[in-house]
Amino acid sequence: MALSGQRIVIIGGSSGMGLASARAASAAGAAVTIASSDQGRLEAALAGLPGSCEGVVVNTRNEADVAALFAGVGELDHMVYTAGDTARPQPLGDLPLDAARELFEVRFWGAVTAVKHAARRVRPGGSIVLTSGTVAVRPAPGTALAAGNAAAVEGLTRGLAAELAPVRVNAVRPGAIRTSLWDPVPESQRAALFATLADRTLTKSIGEADQIAAAHLYLMENGFVTGTVLTVDGGAVLAGS
């Protein structure tokens, strides 16, 4: 199996893309540690994963949590960072600056914190995979901060690839993916929203978490790929609006 005997840490592994990657990496032979901030969600996720997986409660807003996670894990082969919270579209003019800064806390600064503590423990041949989003290159009104955040992750990815080599650093840039990130949208409106988002792709579809997991596995396994942002978006970046 491709990841046989490898140790993989997935921060954000209790749901969505991270959980799908935990499943896929376990099936490929890896021992997986999932981490997230909510103990209940973490335990529910672990219940559906093989016994080779373990879970650690970590809030990436808290550096001590992140440091303790990696001190406990020790050496690892790959770290995948998918932790993120939901951000409602909002014009910059309506956004208090503290709230604007807060939008970077988990997705950008959390990733920085995780890399800071993971990188020196990554074994030769290993890698780090971060998460941006198509909003980085195809923003809509109300998403300027999300666009800045995702673009910052992509710049961070390239900078870290240069700085941490030979550890490889890549990012996945997802389009709209069916995960619990969309749960705050009332169920009565979700189907219509997904239909609209699907219509803005070339494939006329919403992505599934398994399709992001497949991208994660590719980036972990291919030792000649670093500094890359892999778009998995059904062609949303190319499709007309």
Ligand SMILES: NC(=O)c1ccc[n+]([C@@H]2O[C@H](COP(=O)([O-])OP(=O)(O)OC[C@H]3O[C@@H](n4cnc5c(N)ncnc54)[C@H](OP(=O)(O)O)[C@@H]3O)[C@@H](O)[C@H]2O)c1
């Ligand atoms: N779904 C999409 O359409 C889409 C599109 C583009 C980009 N993205 C980005 O992709 C990433 C993954 O999204 P997803 O769709 O897989 O979302 P998801 O299903 O909501 O998963 C998010 C994960 O992040 C964890 N998390 C949230 N805050 C955390 C914190 N402070 N510390 C540690 N873990 C934390 C959550 O677990 P706990 O609640 O237990 O902490 C959960 O495991 C996010 O950054 C999202 O912005 C998503």
